[in-house]
Every structure is written in structure tokens, then in C-alpha cells.
Amino acid sequence: MNLSFQYALRDLRGTFSSLRIVIICLFLGVSAIAAIQFTSHAVLSGIEKNGRSILGGDLVIRTIFTPAPDHLRQWLTKRNAVLTDTTEARVMLANTTNGDSTLVELKAVEDTYPLYGEFKTGTERNLQSSLSAQGILLDKALRDRLSLQIGDSIRLGSALFKVTGFIESEPDRAGGSRFGLAPRAMISARDMASTKLFQTGSMIYYDLRVKLPPQTDLKPILSALKTDFPDANWKVTDADNASPQIERFVNRLVLFLTLVGLSALLIGGIGIGNGVRAHLTTRLKTIAILKTLGAPVPFIENIYLWQILIITVIGTISGALVGALAPSFAAPFLSTLLPFAVEPQITWQALMIPAAFGFLTSFAFTLWPLGQAVKTSPIELFRSAISPLQGKPSLKFKEATALILASLIALAIGTAYSTSFAIWFVIGAVICMMIFYIIGKFISALAGRIPAPNYPALRLALRNLHRPGNATANTLISLGLGLTVMVSITLIEMNFRYGIVQNLPKDAPAFFFMDIQGDQKEEFQNLLSHQETARNIVMSPNLRGRIVSINGIPAADAIKDESHRWLLQNDRGFTYTPDLPAHSEILSGAWWPSDYKGPPLVSVVEDVVKAFGVKVGDQITVNILGRDITATIANTRSVNWMNFTVNFAITFAPGALDSAPHSWLATVVANPAKESSIQRNITAKFPNISMIRLSDAITAAQTILGNMANAVRGTAAIALITGVFVLAGSLAATRTQRVYDIVILKVLGVPRSTLIVSFILEFMALGLIAASLSLVLGTIISWAVMSQLMNLPWHFYPLPAILTSLSGAALTLAIGWIVTGRVLSASAATHLRNE
Numbered sequence: 001m002n003l004s005f006q007y008a009l010r011d012l013r014g015t016f017s018s019l020r021i022v023i024i025c026l027f028l029g030v031s032a033i034a035a036i037q038f039t040s041h042a043v044l045s046g047i048e049k050n051g052r053s054i055l056g057g058d059l060v061i062r063t064i065f066t067p068a069p070d071h072l073r074q075w076l077t078k079r080n081a082v083l084t085d086t087t088e089a090r091v092m093l094a095n096t097t098n099g100d101s102t103l104v105e106l107k108a109v110e111d112t113y114p115l116y117g118e119f120k121t122g123t124e125r126n127l128q129s130s131l132s133a134q135g136i137l138l139d140k141a142l143r144d145r146l147s148l149q150i151g152d153s154i155r156l157g158s159a160l161f162k163v164t165g166f167i168e169s170e171p172d173r174a175g176g177s178r179f180g181l182a183p184r185a186m187i188s189a190r191d192m193a194s195t196k197l198f199q200t201g202s203m204i205y206y207d208l209r210v211k212l213p214p215q216t217d218l219k220p221i222l223s224a225l226k227t228d229f230p231d232a233n234w235k236v237t238d239a240d241n242a243s244p245q246i247e248r249f250v251n252r253l254v255l256f257l258t259l260v261g262l263s264a265l266l267i268g269g270i271g272i273g274n275g276v277r278a279h280l281t282t283r284l285k286t287i288a289i290l291k292t293l294g295a296p297v298p299f300i301e302n303i304y305l306w307q308i309l310i311i312t313v314i315g316t317i318s319g320a321l322v323g324a325l326a327p328s329f330a331a332p333f334l335s336t337l338l339p340f341a342v343e344p345q346i347t348w349q350a351l352m353i354p355a356a357f358g359f360l361t362s363f364a365f366t367l368w369p370l371g372q373a374v375k376t377s378p379i380e381l382f383r384s385a386i387s388p389l390q391g392k393p394s395l396k397f398k399e400a401t402a403l404i405l406a407s408l409i410a411l412a413i414g415t416a417y418s419t420s421f422a423i424w425f426v427i428g429a430v431i432c433m434m435i436f437y438i439i440g441k442f443i444s445a446l447a448g449r450i451p452a453p454n455y456p457a458l459r460l461a462l463r464n465l466h467r468p469g470n471a472t473a474n475t476l477i478s479l480g481l482g483l484t485v486m487v488s489i490t491l492i493e494m495n496f497r498y499g500i501v502q503n504l505p506k507d508a509p510a511f512f513f514m515d516i517q518g519d520q521k522e523e524f525q526n527l528l529s530h531q532e533t534a535r536n537i538v539m540s541p542n543l544r545g546r547i548v549s550i551n552g553i554p555a556a557d558a559i560k561d562e563s564h565r566w567l568l569q570n571d572r573g574f575t576y577t578p579d580l581p582a583h584s585e586i587l588s589g590a591w592w593p594s595d596y597k598g599p600p601l602v603s604v605v606e607d608v609v610k611a612f613g614v615k616v617g618d619q620i621t622v623n624i625l626g627r628d629i630t631a632t633i634a635n636t637r638s639v640n641w642m643n644f645t646v647n648f649a650i651t652f653a654p655g656a657l658d659s660a661p662h663s664w665l666a667t668v669v670a671n672p673a674k675e676s677s678i679q680r681n682i683t684a685k686f687p688n689i690s691m692i693r694l695s696d697a698i699t700a701a702q703t704i705l706g707n708m709a710n711a712v713r714g715t716a717a718i719a720l721i722t723g724v725f726v727l728a729g730s731l732a733a734t735r736t737q738r739v740y741d742i743v744i745l746k747v748l749g750v751p752r753s754t755l756i757v758s759f760i761l762e763f764m765a766l767g768l769i770a771a772s773l774s775l776v777l778g779t780i781i782s783w784a785v786m787s788q789l790m791n792l793p794w795h796f797y798p799l800p801a802i803l804t805s806l807s808g809a810a811l812t813l814a815i816g817w818i819v820t821g822r823v824l825s826a827s828a829a830t831h832l833r834n835e
Contacts, residue, residue, distance in 0.1 A: 004299055008306035011286070018282055019311050022275035026315025026358055027322070028721060029265030034323020034354035036258050041350045042327040042342050043334065050340040051239035053117030056086070056172030057209035058218060062235045064544050064571055065625060065661075068208040075228065079221070082211040084112040085189065089204045090514065090690045091197050092683045093138075093185055094155045095146045101683040102145055103692055104138075104185040106156070108192045115211040117171025123150070125164065131188040136161035139183030157195030157687045161187065172209075174338070181692070197688050202515045202663055203544065233546075233626045235571075258416070263485050264721075265361050266429060270478045273365035276308065280373045288378040301374050308366050316358030320351055353415055360408040364401060371397030429481075432777055436480045439773060440473025443765075447472075456750070460758035461765065467741075472766065480770040480777075482721075483805055487778025488785070490804045494797040495786050507536055508644045509667035510675050512692040513682070514542070516664040520686060524666070527685055531678045533671040538582070540646045543574045543662045545624035547650075550612045552619070564611035567649070574622065576652040580637075582645055589616035589635030592653045600631035600656035605639050605649045622650065629656055644694060759817065767809030775805040 012019075052058060061068055073083060087108040094101035111128050113119075119127045121137060130137055136156070142148055143166055152163045167184060187195075198204050212221065218238050225236060280287075283304075290300055327334075327344035334342045371393020392398070409426050416422030448466035452459050465472050516524055521539065528534055547568060550558035555568055578594040580586070592601055602620060614620065614633055621630040631652060639647045646665050670678055675693065682689060742755060779801060786794040 002302075004302035005306050008303045008310070011283070011303065012307055012310065015279060015282060018279045019275055019307075021278070022272045022311050022362075023315040023318075025268030025271035025275070026312065026362060027319040029268040029361065030316050030319030030354045030358040031323040032264050033258060033357055034320045034351070035326035036323075037350045037353055038324045038344070038346070039327045039330055039334075041347065042331075042344050043338065045345065046338065046340045046342055048240075049343075050117075051241075053114075053171045054174055054340065055209075055237060055239050056113075056117070056207075057084075057115050058212040058216065058239050059210040059221070060237045061208040061210065062237070063206045063208075063233070065202075065204060067206040068234065072229070072232075072234075073208070076208075076210055080213050082112070082115060084110050084115055084209045084211075086110075086113060086207045086209060087189065087192060087198070087204060088207065089197060089202065090182060090692075091157065091185075091195075092687065092690055093142070093146070094683050094687075095148060096153045096155050096160065098147065099680050099684070100146050101679060102142070103182040103690060103696075104142070105182050106197070107184060107186045108189045109186060110189045113209070114171055115209055119170060120168035121165040122168040123165040128188075130164040131186065131191075134159065134161050134191055134194075135164035135188070137165050137167050137184075137186040138163060139185070140166045141183045142166075142185070145183070155687065156185070156187070157197040159191065159194040159196075161191070181697070197515075199515075199517055199688060202517075202688070203542075203690075233623055263429065263481060265357055266433075267478055267481045269361045269365040270474055272362055273369060274474055274478075276366040277369040279307075280304065280369055284373065284376075287373060291378045297374055301370070304370050304373070308362065308370070312359055312362040316355050316362070319358060320354050323354060324351065353411075356411055357408070360404055360411065364404040364408055367397050367401045367404070368393055428781065432481060432484055433477055435777065436477040436770075436773060437473050439769070440476040443476075443769060444470055444472045457754045457757035458761055460745075460754070461761035464758065464762045465765065475766050476770050476773065479767070479811065480774050483770060483774035483807075484777045484781065486807075487774050487801050487804050488781040490800050491779060491782035491797060492785055494800055495782070495793075495795055498795075498797075507669050508694065509536075509538075510670040510672070510694055511668055511678065512646070512694070513666040513668070514663070514690045514692070516666060516686075516689055518662075518664070520689070521664055524682075524686060524689065528666070528668055528678075528682065531668075531670070531674070531681060533674045534668050534678060536669040537666060538646060538668075539664050539666045540577065540648075541575050541657070541662050542665045543624050543657055543660060544571045545574055545622050546571050548621040548623045548628055550614060550618065550620055552621075555612075558612050560613040561610050564607055567608065567611050572622075572650065573648050574624065574650055574652060574657065575648045576654050576657045578654050581639075581647050581651065583640040584637045584647065587636045587638055589633070592634055596653050597655060598653075600629060601634040601653040602631040603635050603637055603651045603653075604633055605637055605647075608649055609636050620650070624657070624660060627660075631656060763815075763817070764809065767811070771805040771807075771809045775801055778805070 047054060061072065067085065067087075076083060089106050090103055091106045092101050093104045093106075109127075109131070113127070121127060121130045122140075123130065127137075129135075136154065138148065138154075146154075148154065148163055150163055150165060154161050154163060167186065170184060170186075173184065192198060212218075218240060222236065222238060225232075287300060291297075324346050325344075327342060331342040331344060375392075375394055412426060413419055413422045444466050447462045450462055453462070464470065513524075516539070525537060525539065528537055547555045549555055559565055559568070578592075578596065580591045587606070589603075591603070604614065604620070608614065608620075612620075614636075616633055616635060618633050619630055620633060621628055623629075634653065641647065644667075646667055668678075672695070675695075679691060679693065682691065745755065779796060783794045
């Protein structure tokens with residue numbers, strides 16, 4: 001066995017306890033990242049494994065307004081495919097007993113549904129039996145919302161249905177890419193016509209679900225579909241990409257959580273460096289003796305490199321293994337949110353990423369103090385009780401540290417879902433660490449320049465902040481970074497939860513009405529205008545289609561900004577109007593005359609400009625109801641979407657779309673107390689018209705954001721806890737010097753009460769400084785995320801932010817007292833005899 005390794009093991013036997021902080025910091029950071037990686041891997045693997053059940057077929061071909069054409073069905077049947085149709089629309093469902101109504105996601109299915117997966121009705125009856133004889137199955141949420149029970153009668157459009165059960169499990173609920181805004185209601189396709197909801201221009205989604213023979217390769221089928229139907233006006237989703245919205249959500253949440261977890265690991269890195277520094281401080285005399293006896297410097301270096309490696313392996317592997325258990329604990333909760341059971345599994349890929357973060361972080365923060373220790377001469381080492389490790393390590397330690405830090409940054413960026421977001425995180429983390437470090441050094445220097453006050457305890461506190469080897473900068477970094485993360489997350493969460501409500505203008509609409517037919521327009525407007533408190537009624541034509549090309553280039557190839565590819569992922573809404581829409585501002589070009597008659601013109605918003613790099617005069621082609629329409633961009637405009645009025649990314653001038661079949665959208669402003677009566681009256685008169693209540697939509701959004709915030713806050717708490725241990729390590733690293741000073745002060749007759757007050761003042765000052773800096777930096781970060789990254793209004797919530805940051809001051813005081821309180825009990829006689 002290598003001699004340096006043997007010596008390292010022997011030396012660790014008596015000094016292992018001094019490295020506990022290193023293990024704890026590594027364990028916390030690695031376990032946080034591992035938990036995130038393993039849980040996300042389990043979810044994404046579940047999506048891949050259950051892709052056919054989630055999608056409801058090997059393929060789903062979606063059309064709008066009209067079902068899939070017969071020639072497509074024949075093409076698929078020739079390939080031995082089994083087909084089933086489902087039809088979806090957002091409609092109003094009403095309780096016939098009390099008249100209460102709500103928006104639902106209606107789904108009409110055939111007897112062959114589902115092709116994959118198991119549908120659970122919550123009763124002994126199967127799906128087909130439950131939907132026979134005008135039966136309807138409802139989401140459980142509707143049971144309480146509309147006070148419904150099995151056997152009750154409900155009205156859907158012009159037809160009455162009997163509630164036969166409440167849905168336990170719908171295998172393909174999360175399939176495709178359409179966001180579920182409302183609870184599910186399911187009927188048989190045979191009963192669709194009786195509802196009279198599916199009319200020309202209504203927003204109806206037709207899904208043709210396709211089951212292919214086993215072991216069929218999907219790629220040739222997808223390629224043949226594109227080749228044989230080049231101008232098809234449909235969207236194809238395959239089982240390999242069954243639920244893109246879940247994957248995007250998971251990937252983005254994992255990105256944010258991983259970066260917060262990495263913050264914990266970076267904070268832990270400081271603790272690791274402090275822990276190793278404290279350990280080396282206790283081994284200085286051993287190093288001095290080895291040097292005096294002629295031990296080569298490489299031999300001494302290897303001893304402590306072995307020790308660092310051993311501790312790193314223990315902290316990293318234990319953290320990774322504990323993190324690997326996270327999916328097992330999260331599985332019951334995730335199963336309530338996902339349409340499949342999460343199956344935890346340990347893979348080398350998921351294990352290697354957190355392990356790599358752990359090893360790189362450990363060595364990035366430990367090589368510097370090791371280089372300082374082995375470079376120092378024996379004479380200085382014997383004086384270490386007064387003069388702690390100082391100076392700079394040799395060039396090879398500097399180069400190794402720089403290389404490892406670069407590798408750590410590359411790993412953080414390379415494994416991130418969004419490279420640009422990760423780069424900004426790295427830049428922000430470095431800037432924050434530099435700010436805390438510079439402020440720490442400034443406070444330390446300032447404490448040394450302040451004239452000595454007459455109050456002894458204050459004088460000692462100032463000198464402790466300035467003393468050689470002080471922990472001022474390390475304390476600010478370790479505690480400040482964790483608090484900064486907590487403050488920023490707190491403010492971002494507050495803006496998400498309450499900012500939307502605060503930003504609502506006074507004239508924000510109470511309802512959005514959809515699927516208003518052309519022959520209903522005047523009667524609807526007349527009824528709505530006579531509702532109590534109803535005002536500011538705005539109606540707009542609504543057509544659905546997709547962007548086909550820009551200046552003759554296919555839209556998918558014309559994208560300039562990938563962050564705006566969402567414009568092509570689903571069908572888009574289009575409208576036409578003679579007048580400039582409210583809350584819009586012309587950026588370039590000019591609006592067309594109100595009596596315009598001529599070639600097609602369009603107005604596009606900033607998102608379209610950024611997505612395709614278009615300008616006034618460029619041409620854009622859209623497909624509406626199978627017809628390509630090419631128009632010239634007449635102007636670009638900005639839109640204040642936070643006014644919640646009806647607005648469209650692409651608006652046509654009158655003429656091009658007037659004769660196309662379409663429905664109408666409407667908004668109305670009303671007093672909250674009268675919203676229920678308006679909803680009841682409109683639903684009773686126009687059962688085919690769907691409506692979204694703004695307050696309900698905001699509540700749903702707040703619930704989703706609240707669940708995300710809980711996950712992020714939990715990870716951020718790990719960063720703060722890590723900061724606490726780092727703080728303890730920073731103070732422990734100065735314990736030897738503090739004991740030495742206290743012994744001298746006791747010999748000189750300084751009272752114990754003075755020493756206690758000096759410690760309290762020192763840690764209170766550090767805590768308040770860290771709290772103040774974290775409050776400022778966390779506020780700036782939250783503003784940048786909300787206003788610059790998400791383009792949303794930002795508000796400052798002082799009380800939650802201040803309380804979060806002040807918790808840092810309390811933590812500093814508490815941890816400082818716990819760690820250094822025992823120092824006050826040091827016996828002067830014992831230490832003097834040892835000296």
C-alpha cells in the first residue's frame with residue numbers, strides 16, 4: 001500500500017472529527033442535486049415507458065374544426081392501423097337543480113377508446129356502459145364545485161345527461177400539447193349531436209388516435225405522412241413525444257431546482273474550504289515536524305490529498321445515495337399529479353452528475369488552503385497559533401484550482417436544460433460571491449481603521465472582525481448567498497401569487513366568452529348589455545390556424561429566436577379589425593385606414609418580430625381552414641397583455657378573412673358580486689357559448705405556481721441550511737486563535753461578561769450586514785427574473801423580504817454562540833501549562 005496513503009489513514013484516525021463539516025456540506029449539496037436528478041429521471045423515464053398510454057395511441061393526428069379526412073383514414077388502414085376518434089372542446093356544464101355552471105373540457109369518445117392504458121370510472125361499470133343512455137363521467141373536482149352526485153342530471157348544451165360516475169384515471173389526459181384549463185367531462189360520441197355544441201366556427205379539436213401493429217417503427221410512418229401529405233393541415237404527435245408540456249415543465253423546473261441546489265453546493269464549497277483549513281490548522285505542527293525531518297513536499301501533499309479524497313468520497317457517495325431515495329418518497333405525491341406510477345430507479349447517468357459536482361466542488365475549494373499549508377516554512381508553522389495560514393500557494397495549485405473551477409462551470413452549463421439560463425446563473429453566482437467577499441474585506445479593513453472605542457466589548461468585537469485570519473468575508477459569503485437565494489425566491493413567489501391580482505387594471509374583464517356564432521352575435525350582445533353592472537363589452541372575430549412561412553421560407557426554418565418557437569407548437573388565433581386594438585402601441589409602420597380595401601395586410605406583435613426577425617414589408621403566410629393566405633406586414637406593435645383584454649399576435653386588415661367561417665370572442669367588465677348571475681343567465685340562453693371567469697383562471701394559475709414555489713423553496717432551504725453549517729465551519733476554523741486570545745484576555749483580567757458581549761456584538765454585526773446585502777441582492781435578482789427574463793410586472797413586498805433576510809442575523813447570532821460559546825470555558829491554566 002502507498003506509504004502516503006497509509007500515513008493519511010493513520011493521521012485521520014485521531015482527526016476525523018475536524019472534517020465533519022466538510023462531509024456535511026458535501027452531503028447536503030450533493031444530496032439536493034441527486035434528489036432532483038433522480039426524481040426528474042424517474043418522471044421522464046415514466047413518460048418514455050408509458051408514452052403510448054399517455055398519448056392514447058402510437059400516433060395522434062389532430063385537426064381543428066373538421067375531423068380527419070377519409071383519405072387519411074384509408075392510408076392508415078392500409079398499414080393495419082386501429083383507429084378511434086375523440087373530440088374535445090371547452091364548453092359550459094350546468095347543474096339542472098340549482099343552475100350553477102362551470103367551464104369543462106368536454107371529450108367525446110367512441111366504443112374503441114382507449115387504445116392503450118386503462119380508464120377507471122370509479123364504479124363497477126366499465127367506460128362504455130357508463131357512457132350509454134346519455135351517461136356522462138365527470139372529473140372529481142366537479143363533485144364539490146357543482147354539488148353533484150351519481151344519478152344527478154346535468155345540462156350540456158341542448159341535451160340532458162345523467163352523472164354515472166367520477167373519473168378515477170384517464171390514461172391520455174396529459175397527452176399531446178394542449179393545456180387542460182378546466183375539469184374533464186366525458187360523453188359518448190353518439191351523443192355529440194344532441195348537445196348542438198359543435199357548430200361551424202366553434203373551437204373543436206378532433207383527435208384521430210392510431211394504434212399500429214406491435215414493433216412498428218414510427219419514424220418511417222412519420223416520414224411517409226410528411227411525404228404523402230405535404231400540405232396537410234393537421235398536427236401529428238407520436239408516442240416518443242407523448243407529453244411535451246410535461247417534459248418542458250419538468251425540464252424547466254429541474255433546471256431551476258438544480259441551479260438552486262448548485263447554489264447550496266457552492267455555499268458548501270466555502271464550508272469545505274473552511275473545514276479543510278481548520279483541519280490543516282490542527283495539523284500544522286505535524287507538517288512542520290515532517291518538513292523538519294526531511295519529508296519531501298510531494299509526500300506531504302499526497303498525505304492530505306488522500307485525506308481530502310477520502311472525505312470527498314464519503315460525503316459525495318452518501319449524498320448521492322440518499323438523493324437517489326428521493327423518488328421513492330416523492331412517488332405517492334407525484335402519482336396524484338401524473339397519469340402513471342413513478343418507478344424509482346438508480347442509473348449511472350443520474351448518479352454521475354451529482355457525484356461529479358461533489359468531487360469538483362470539493363477539490364476546487366480545498367487545493368488552495370492545502371497549497372498554503374505545504375508552502376509555509378517550518379518556522380512560520382510553529383508560530384501558527386498567532387499567525388494563521390496566509391500567503392498564496394504554488395503555481396501548480398493555482399493552475400489546478402483554476403482548471404477545476406472551469407470544469408465545474410462547464411459541467412453546470414453543459415448539463416443544464418437551458419444553456420443561456422445556466423450561463424446567467426454562473427455569472428450571477430460569481431458576481432454575488434465577489435460582492436460578499438469585497439464587502440467582507442471592506443468591513444474587516446474598516447473595523448481596523450475605526451478608532452478604538454472606550455467600551456471594551458465593542459473594541460474586542462471590532463478587533464475580531466479585523467484580526468488576522470478573521471472569518472468576516474467567509475461568513476458573509478456562506479450565509480449571504482443562502483439568504484440571497486431565499487429572499488429572491490420569496491419575492492418571486494410573492495409576485496407570482498399576488499402580483500397578478502395587484503396588476504389587474506380596474507377595467508379588467510370579468511369573463512371571456514368563446515364560440516359565439518355569427519347569428520348569435522347581436523342577441524348575445526343585447527342580453528349581455530342588459531345584465532346588471534355589465535359594461536365595456538368588446539367583441540372580436542376569432543379564427544384558428546397556423547403560421548406556414550415567412551418570406552417564402554418554412555416557418556420552422558425561419559425561426560431566429562428559439563425561445564419563441566412556441567408560436568409554431570400549436571394553432572394560433574387570428575382576427576381582423578379596422579381599428580387599432582386597445583392597449584396596443586405602434587412600433588413601426590402605420591395602421592391601415594378604417595375603410596381599407598386592398599391586398600391582405602397584417603399587424604404583428606413584438607413576439608413575432610423577435611421570433612422571425614421580420615419587419616414592415618415582409619410577407620407572412622398562414623393557413624386557416626386549409627387555405628394559405630399570404631399577407632404583407634403593415635406595422636409592428638407592442639401589447640400590454642397584463643390588461644387581460646382580447647388581443648392577437650397576428651391581426652389582419654378587413655377583407656382577407658371576412659368571408660371565412662368563424663366564431664366570435666367577447667369580454668365584459670362586471671362587478672364581482674354580479675358575476676354568478678351573469679354566468680347563469682348567459683349559460684341558460686346560450687348553452688353553446690363557453691366562458692372563462694378571470695378569477696377562476698387566476699386561482700388555477702396561483703395553485704400551479706404555489707406548488708412550484710414549494711419545491712423551489714424546499715431546495716433553497718437546503719442552501720440556507722448548508723450556509724449555517726458553513727458558518728459553523730468558518731467559526732470553527734478560527735477556534736484555535738480565539739482560544740489563544742481568550743486565554744490571554746483572561747490572564748489580563750477581562751471579565752467573562754465582556755467577552756460574551758463582544759461575541760454577541762461581532763456576530764450581530766455580521767448577521768445584519770449579511771441580511772442587508774442579501775435583501776438588496778435578492779431584490780435585484782427577483783426584479784431581473786420577473787421583469788427581464790419573464791417580461792412580467794414586478795412588485796416589492798418589504799415585509800416577507802425583510803423577515804427572510806433578518807432570519808440570517810438571528811441565525812448568525814445563534815450559530816456563532818453555539819460554536820464559540822464553549823471557547824469561553826477554556827481554562828487559562830491548562831493552556832498555559834501546554835504552552
